[in-house]
Structure formats: structure tokens, C-alpha cells
Amino acid sequence: PNDALYFGFGKPPILVPKSNAIKRSYSLTWPEEVVGALVFLGSLLAVRGVYALVPFLMALGCAAVTTFLTLKMWRLIRARELSFYRFNLKSAGKLRKAGWAFAIFACCWIGLNAHSGWIRYHEVLGNFAFQKIQVPDELALAQVNPARWLNSTQRENILEGKKHYDAASRVALFVNSEALPKLAWFEYLLGNAEQSIQLLGQAASYQKDESKALSLYYRGAILNRLGRHEEARSSLDQALAERDDLILARQEKGESLWQLGRRDEAVAVWTDAVRRNARLALVNNELAGAARSLGKLEEASAHEKQADQFTPNDPFYQWMLGRRLQALGMSELAEKHLRQAEQLGAGDGMPNER
Template structure:
């Protein structure tokens, strides 16, 4: 009414209530000019809680804060990250106004009066600085976690081949070596300066340490990671720890770690293969055969377990049984030189030399370049 001198709201129901209650009969019902033709008297200037620059800064702060805390330490889920980003944005904008405005209040608290920050204002400012600082630190940690994970995803060497011997360096490509250095740097930064333990990052750092030749450090990191994990993740960390301990010749410790892995995940058949290897190296041949047999019963397509059973049977003079398991293994063995070489290394570790030689020869047939690897293979 003040702007146009008439009701222009299309939602008006024409019920005449406004006319009947007008105290000075200023309203009436009749024909008038179209709204577009009515000049405004004095437009009321709208007031907004934020200026355009503040809205832009707020949007940038919100997005940055959300990305900083989303998934950090594998602790912050999506909705919690949204909440944290909202709080950070509010504190940032309110702090900016606290420093610039002469008067500012929040709820019933007077933060600043006559250009002077009050006690409540100092408390608010202190909390804001701590919160925003923690948010920025989380962003720094999240950046290192993200970059470390990117490097981890680019690793090309198969786990089975890397774990076939203590030193996987001969199998690493230049891309692998570059990503190992980069991944270690980022994960170590996140681990050393983070406020909380990221068990997922620890297990990936352990893999980088193993690939770079530090198996002992890898074992320690996997133990730390498993202590902060549950279920499937814990089972996998304990499995890798047991496997690396096997390669280091610490078979009793390996068996214990593999038993713990199977307690977390009974379906982890690869852990049964490694447990059988630990028992075989400890001189408990029949127990090893029992564990390998259990693995094969669960999955008859296991190439390594069938080869281990074939080698075990042959070493104990059970030729017929050895032939059966060897044929079963050959049925599912891919024609891949790296795979045959991996099997040869695994069998060589168990002193099943005759069967190991068969796979070394097959790898050389598929790729003559493996002849050079054989000459420099550690005995």
C-alpha cells in the first residue's frame, strides 16, 4: 500500500476484510490502473543479514571447510562434515564482523560495544580461533591423506608378486617407485602431525614401507593399524602382517598373526595358505597339509594351495596324491609369466624345488626375459 497506493498482491482473496477494519476509511474496492503503470512512491530499501562479498566468502569457506573435514581420519561422515562446515562458516563471518563493527551482539551476549570487545566477545573470539584452526589443520591432514591415497591407487605391482619374496624391488616399475616415494611422504606427514590415528592410512603406509624394502617397519605399522581396526579391515592387516613375517622367517609370530586374522575373518582363505606355510616351516608338516586341505575344500580353484599340497605330498613320498593336486592346480593356472614366477618363488621358499623349477621354466617359456631374472634370483 505504501509503495503502490493499492493492493497489488495476486494472492489477495478480495474478501473485503481489510476495507472493513481500516480505521480511517482509506481503502475501497474499485477499478484501478494496472500495477506496472502505478509509480512507486518511495521504495523501501531491503536489508539483508549478509552483503554480497560476505555471501561469496561464506560460500567459499563452507566448501573449503566441508572438503577439509569430510572423511578426515576416516572419522567424519558426510552429514557431520556438513554440520562442521556450517559452524566454521558462521564463526568466520561473525569473527570478521567482530573485528570490524563497532557494535555486535550474539543472542543475549554483548560481544562488542562502543568499539570495544567485551568479555563475551573475547570468549567467542577464542573459541572461533581454536575451531577454525582445528578445521584448517584437518584440511592439511586430509590433503596428505588424499594425495597418499592417490599414490596408493597408482601402484601397479600385484600383491601376490610383491609378497612372494622379501624384497619386491626387482618387480617395481619406475611409476611404482615414484608413487611409493610420494605416498610415503604424504602418509608420514598425516601420521606424524595428525591428532588422531587413521588406521586405513597406517595400513597403506605399511604397504609403501614394504615395497620400499623396510619389511620390519611395515610389520610394526600393520600391528598399530590392526589395534585400531575391527572386522574385515583388522583381518586384512593381520593377514598382511603374518605374510610379511613369513617372508622374514619369523614363522611362529606369523602363525599367531594369521590365527588372529582368521578369527576376524574365517573366510580369508589366503590366510590359510600362509598359515600352512608357517606350520610347514616350523616342521609341523601334517598340520600344514591339514590347513591347506581345508583351504582347497573351501575353494578348489586355489592354485597356490593346490601346488603347496602337491609339493608336500611329493616330499612325503605320496606320489599319487601329489599328481592329483598338481593337475588340479594346473587346470586353473593362468598362462602369465609373472604368475608362474610367483608360484615358483612361493614353492622355493618351502624347499619344494622340483615343482618350483617347473613353474620357473614355464615362466621363461612364456617370456624369455625371465631367464635374466633367474640368474640373479636370490638363493
């Protein structure tokens, strides 16, 4: 073309009139960018970890899709003309078939995110309440009703956590296999042992490996406290099938067998547990009580000394040992630990029952 090239001096950019400058075009206005950022953050928090199923990277992807659909829906409502790739969503102010399909999909997706946010909100608050529990497991499992260990603040916290887990489970689309055992523990601490057993069994059916083994162990331990020793033994066997190294399950299984009259088997299970971990104070005491009942006084003395070596000078731990041994009929050892609990200054904070 003619006169297409020019060589010479031109005006510096600062002197070029702004009217001649090319105006930039942005995909989003700044209010839309702010809304998009808030929607992305809210969606990420809503879906991350929900039902214990959604990992972080997947949550990022879901949040990106939610943000896009939200902004596109806003444009679909306000604009007279809108297209998406080769699909004409809206023309002359009227939605086309593609527009209706897009709107329905977007509403369902955004609604699912909002529902997930509601679930996650209750899950998080339930988890916070669970983390505030101060009653040790050993103390709670010393007898069938641990509610006596809860003061008014702790009880209120547990009730609040239970309320949140219940609210989430009522409208949940999936089962949260991590929340169920926590809800079961809330129920047990409140004295609802039967409900706790059902929830732990339900949780185990959705879990694998260590998580499943722990749910079955706690279920077996609670069944032992209720005197349902055959059911407890079965649950503990299932726990050990998942995790053979779960020594506490062996200790509880020994209690089940002892209460069922299968004392040789109980001693064998306890002996195996001590062989794996010699520092188990309760199991050594149980072996001492078993040996004493069989007239094996030297063996009983050896186990008792080993138990005392690893027993902390804590009144509540001593009380727990006394209660567990008392339930097995090992009265002499039980009285010893209950006396030590009193001497260590448990005072009014401990139930005065034998």
C-alpha cells in the same frame, strides 16, 4: 481509527515512485555471501573423510558451523556494535567478555578446520599414489624384497605417497586406521619390511572385523618372508579369529606350520583351504609337494593336475609359484614353474635367481 480505510482506484505499482518503495534488508552483503559459499565448500572438503572418521552428513554440519563462525568473526572485527542472541559481543568498539569467549572459540574451531584440511590434503594425495601401484600383491609377497619390481616412475610415486602419509601422521590428532596399512605397504615395497610389520600391527590395534583381519594377514605373510614363522603363525591365527573365511590366511598359516616342522598340521590347514576353494593353485601345488615328500605319488599327481588346471599362463604368476614352492623346499615343483615362467617369455623383466 478515523479515515483508516479507503475504497477506490489507486496507482498501478509501476507508477508508484521508487522513493516510496520499501527497501529490503539482507542479513549478508553479496561479497559476504560469496565468501561464505567458498568457506563452506573449503570446510566441507577439509573435514569430509578426514582420519577416516568424519561421514558426509557430519561434514556438512561442521562446514555450516565454520561458515557461520567465519562470517560472525568478520563482523566482530569490523562492527562497533554486535550481539548474538542475548549476548553482547561488542559495544562502542570494545569487545566484551562474551565477545572474547566467542572469538577464542571461533579461532579454535576455524584453526581445527584448517588443520583438518592440511591433514586431508596429504591423505588424498597419499591415496592417489596408492591407487597407482601396479605391482600385484602375490608378486610382491613372493620374496622378502619386492623393490626389484619397481621401475623409476613407480618408485618415485611410492616415495611421494609415503611422503604425504608421513606428513599427515606427524601432525595428526587422531590415527587414520585406513592410511596406516597403505603406508605399511609403501614401506614394504621400498624394502623396509620391519617398518611395514610395525605399522600393520599398529593399524590392526585400531581396526575391526575385515580390515583388522587383512592387516594381520599381510603382517603374517611378511613375517613368513622374513623367516619369523612362529610370529607369522600367531598373526595369522589372529586374522582367522577375525575372519574365518579369509582363505589366504589359511594358506600362509600352512606355510608357517610347514617351516616350523609341523607338517601334518600344515597339510590339514591346506586341505581345509582347498575344501573351501578348490581353485587355489598355490595351495594345490603345496599339497602336491607335501604328498610327494611323503611318497604319496598318486595323491601328489592329483593335486598337481588340479593346480595346473587353475594356473594362468602368466610368466610372473608362474615365477611367483616357483619362488614360494622353492622357499618351502619343494624343489622339483619349483623348478617346473620357474622353467614355465622362462618359456612364457618373462625375459629381462624377471629376476634371474633361483
